[in-house]
Amino acid sequence: MLTEREFIEHIAEPELELLEEQLHAAYKKAPLVHAKGDHFHCCPLCGNLLLRTNKNILICEDDRCRTKRNSEKPGRTI
Numbered sequence: 685m686l687t688e689r690e691f692i693e694h695i696a697e698p699e700l701e702l703l704e705e706q707l708h709a710a711y712k713k714a715p716l717v718h719a720k721g722d723h724f725h726c727c728p729l730c731g732n733l734l735l736r737t738n739k740n741i742l743i744c745e746d747d748r749c750r751t752k753r754n755s756e757k758p759g760r761t762i
């Protein structure tokens with residue numbers, strides 16, 4: 685998961701110039717429903733967005749990556 689600033693910096697790289705339009709279409713903003721407090725949390729293993737469940741538990745959006753450990757100790761906070 686990238687911040688908006690990081691995304692803009694990455695797509696400005698010359699090797700991604702031809703993909704800029706596709707990257708804008710593919711990379712969507714994180715839904716606010718998954719914020720915990722006023723922040724989003726990233727998976728400590730893969731860096732993807734952690735989704736907030738109905739029980740207010742954070743789980744990785746990638747079902748191949750989900751582990752109990754992910755919900756107990758989130759990674760980077762954005």
Ligand SMILES: [Zn+2]
Pocket residue numbers: 727728729730731732744745746749750754
């Ligand atoms: Zn993950």
